Amino acid sequence: MENYHTHTFRCNHAEGDASDYAQAAIDKGLTILGITDHTPLPDNRWLYMRMGLSALPVYARAIEEAQDAYADLTILKGMECEWAPEYHNFFHEVLLGEYRFDYLVLGCHFFPFQGSWLSSHVDIVSPKRLLAYTRFLIESMQSGLFAFVAHPDLFGLSYFEWDENTKAASKEILSAAQELHLPLEINGYGLMNRIVRTKKGERTAYPWLAFWEVAKDYDIKVVVNSDAHYPNNVDQGILEGQDLAKSLGLPLANMNYLKGGCDV
Numbered sequence: 001m002e003n004y005h006t007h008t009f010r011c012n013h014a015e016g017d018a019s020d021y022a023q024a025a026i027d028k029g030l031t032i033l034g035i036t037d038h039t040p041l042p043d044n045r046w047l048y049m050r051m052g053l054s055a056l057p058v059y060a061r062a063i064e065e066a067q068d069a070y071a072d073l074t075i076l077k078g079m080e081c082e083w084a085p086e087y088h089n090f091f092h093e094v095l096l097g098e099y100r101f102d103y104l105v106l107g108c109h110f111f112p113f114q115g116s117w118l119s120s121h122v123d124i125v126s127p128k129r130l131l132a133y134t135r136f137l138i139e140s141m142q143s144g145l146f147a148f149v150a151h152p153d154l155f156g157l158s159y160f161e162w163d164e165n166t167k168a169a170s171k172e173i174l175s176a177a178q179e180l181h182l183p184l185e186i187n188g189y190g191l192m193n194r195i196v197r198t199k200k201g202e203r204t205a206y207p208w209l210a211f212w213e214v215a216k217d218y219d220i221k222v223v224v225n226s227d228a229h230y231p232n233n234v235d236q237g238i239l240e241g242q243d244l245a246k247s248l249g250l251p252l253a254n255m256n257y258l259k260g261g262c263d264v
């Protein structure tokens with residue numbers, strides 16, 4: 001089993017460090033472990049859910065130390081990033097360049113709307129906002145910096161009904177992924193924990209089944225990750241997510257190339 005998406009205590013809403021995840025990964029029989037905490041940003045924005053810039057060297061070192069200590073496990077040095085034009089150079093020059101991160105994950109937790117930044121978790125409550133999220137996610141995907149897109153269907157947390165807008169948004173995201181050959185993530189954390197109540201009953205917020213049913217019509221690949229915020233959850237939802245992909249006929253992406261470092 002492989003997992004390319006985990007968080008450490010540094011983001012202020014997770015527990016454990018790289019070595020704790022490595023031990024848990026070995027205990028649970030994983031072969032590849034990607035550590036991808038929420039990236040710091042050069043302007044230290046949204047600090048309540050990410051490390052500050054000053055923690056970056058220690059974070060990188062903690063992963064490198066785990067790599068040395070757990071030689072039987074492939075541990076990858078990654079980061080989950082909010083893309084924005086003003087951050088592009090930081091990701092490219094500092095994370096991938098100077099710090100030689102193996103890969104970056106796109107996690108679009110915020111998007112610009114009418115002059116301010118909204119949360120992709122709670123603020124996608126109208127078709128206009130859904131469109132803004134969709135367009136910004138695609139612009140982020142087009143940056144060429146990312147190995148895959150975490151929870152592309154995150155809009156399912158605050159946009160409750162499946163309608164022509166969600167269908168159009170899903171199609172736009174899926175065709176961008178197809179064109180860019182960018183794998184999309186089935187998120188294990190969401191699959192096991194994120195239930196929303198809608199007029200039509202309960203459903204998983206993300207992965208939103210309706211999104212992945214549309215995905216069947218596209219030539220895309222998926223990656224299933226736990227998005228663990230606790231070492232003990234390092235494998236959560238991965239088998240279930242793989243079953244979901246299989247039942248829909250969605251092929252798994254081969255992420256093995258990341259072991260050799262990301263070539264951007």
Ligand SMILES: [Zn+2]
Nearest residue numbers: 007011013038
């Ligand atoms: Zn998180």
Ligand SMILES: [Zn+2]
Nearest residue numbers: 005080107227
């Ligand atoms: Zn994450």
